[in-house]
Amino acid sequence: MEEWWGNGVLRIAPAGTPWSVWLFWSDASGTDWVFDGWYVNLENAHQRTDTATHSSDHVLDVEIDASGDIRLKDEDELEAAIEQGRIAADEGEQITRHAEAAIAAFHDGHWAFAQEWADWRPDPAWRTPQLSDLPH
Template sequence: MSILPHSTPAAVPEGARPLGVGPFLAPGEQIDWHYRAPGWQPGDPSTISPMRVVRDDERGLVAWLAPGTLQEAQGTVTGARVRSIPLERRWLDSRTRIVEEWWGGGSLRIAPVGAAWSVCLFWKHADDVDWVFDGWYVNLENAHLRTDRDTYSSDHILDVWIGADRTVHLKDEDEVVAAIGQGRLTREQAAQIERHADAAIESFHQGAWPFDPEWVAWRPDPAWTIPVLSGLDELQRS
């Protein structure tokens, strides 16, 4: 399956390399997963999640976001979550850096090499012994670029939810419309993102490895501790 070109650039450190190019991290090591908004500029806030590596090799990156993880997030100037901003100003109002605890149970994230999306697996009770698979959340984004212990992508706003019963539907289409109207995306970029969504859905129907049943049955090593993001103490004091 061909990979469509990126619709927005990701600003990353000099020398960053694509996923699938070593050196690789061993299972259990920490990697910090950076999500940035479309049009991100140096100095803008990011969402940065410290995670445990499950697999890191030529096929891509798989990492575990544990329940209770503290992460750097994008917030409003008053410290509230970005989604509290009314849609008519969602892409106009300033954002700032906040500390946020990952809500709910844990999530397994899978970023295939060269793909303009990652796949997040969710369980209804992933912080307990009774795990019930809820579905796959396909986050449309730039193909990842990474350094030794960080991986970087820019969010494409539109997402795909695939339930455990294999029903498929798009998410956040209203946010894409708002992003176009507020000058964050062009119509051409939005059309490209929709093509990425179609490609991701086709990948699911073809049974590509991020959707393999092995990941639904996967469980984290009980010896793993929750990783800590570098600089978090300073951010909490600010």
């Protein structure tokens, strides 16, 4: 488990999808939230239990800025992983298809990319949990 460092982030992991959507704000202090865009983390679909969520990250990711411009991230790392035999060629092709599916979901208005999430703010009454508060 890691503590988040940086500006505001909201992470959405739709059930059954091989990716999660991370929304980023460049200034999430007080009332000055500035939406920067979405980061689509390609990964195995999350497996949920009563107390945890498990997934496995893939090399390739998708960045979508607030204006909707899209770019793939780490294509070179995916290519190198295939060349080095760390990822099979057919698995690399599947990861690329997952990126294409996530981009199509963005264009199709999938709920994880809805404007309501970009406008979302945490309840000011929420407190930041301490690690000792979390279940073991």
